[in-house]
Amino acid sequence: MDTHSKHLPADQRRAVTVEAVIELAGSQNPSEITTAAIAKHMNLTQGALFRHFPSKEAIWQAVMEWVAERLLDRIDRSAQGIESPLAAMKAMFMTHVEFVAEHPGVPRMMFGELQRAELTPAKRMVQTLIQRYGERLHQLIEKGKASGELSAALDNEAAATLFIGTIQGLVMQSLLAGDVDRIRRDAPRVFEIYRRGIGSIQ
Amino acid sequence: MDTHSKHLPADQRRAVTVEAVIELAGSQNPSEITTAAIAKHMNLTQGALFRHFPSKEAIWQAVMEWVAERLLDRIDRSAQGIESPLAAMKAMFMTHVEFVAEHPGVPRMMFGELQRAELTPAKRMVQTLIQRYGERLHQLIEKGKASGELSAALDNEAAATLFIGTIQGLVMQSLLAGDVDRIRRDAPRVFEIYRRGIGSIQ
DNA sequence: TAGAAGATAGTAATTAATTGCTATCTTATT
């Protein structure tokens, strides 16, 4: 890779663009990322971006597709082959946290996208991502109840909400502290409380 | 209120402005609220706003001051006189949730402000608000450990992070569902899991 | 296989629209 030719095939250029946005979102407010900033970060002129995307909105959609694909794939693989539902949930949690620590702009972009009044393609993508995420959680929770690892009286929806909220809380703390690595350090400690909250035994 | 006179004293006009922003943030992306939209929502011309605020940044600072003042006051009063630390925490939680349900734009503005790269006055205000919020939590947690209501092995910081994250998760769910009232309905269910997570007994 | 022809990708400059802010004039209140 890194052929020093400035000309890249369209699909590669699109991939580089997505990566550029995700990198930028790690260090600045996602809603303030301009097409000029994106282009500059990838050593391209602003106008050239529109050779590969019809609009800025389309860029954001591509970014969210990238996120949804990668995140779901990674959490699926992390839980695979783990017999205990609780252990699988912890693996999912840690993998998600690792993903977020690698790409701190991602959760902030997602939250920002959800805020939009209009139902943009990117927002719809975030919605289906979280929906699919929730399906994974519900399956594990049900399995956990059946195996007795999770409290039989557990409220499934609330447990799923709190699972995701826990990560959101970690993101918020890292924003407060201005320290991304804090997420990795705090994640196991916070999950331990969550685990006690949903588990059947102490 | 609602004196139909168009001329308002400066302090009242500032108060109305803050309320307008908070209302708008409840139904649209806070980062996309323009001074023109604020003015329109309060039946004023855009330029007139700058008679009362030196800059847009100053408006946001005023909003955050309003939020910090009200929120801290309400959670303080809600916990006052409650002997049990756990019960006090629940009261705080429910009061906070009620505040958020009344002003759904508030948590989204706060999160959005934390994302900014620059340290704006509004961002600084959010930081101190959350810091003070954390102090309240730490006190209650310590008291809860002493009284035996909370697990002695509980990780204070993690418990505080999760407390706020829990609310953030509820906000996210309401954004997904496009239904603010959902927050009120889900809050007790989610808190119950949190309570199990930090409590000493089942 | 050489090279013309076409397709693809990039540049630089420009445009239309938006936005925060200001200067000037008008109206209302006390």
Add this chain to the structure above:
DNA sequence: AATAAGATAGCAATTAATTACTATCTTCTA
């Protein structure tokens, strides 16, 4: 009448998108 508050109109800067032109790569034919 004096002053505070608001309306109107406009400026300067920013931003997404477009356009005319150029550079580079690919493919097909002689």
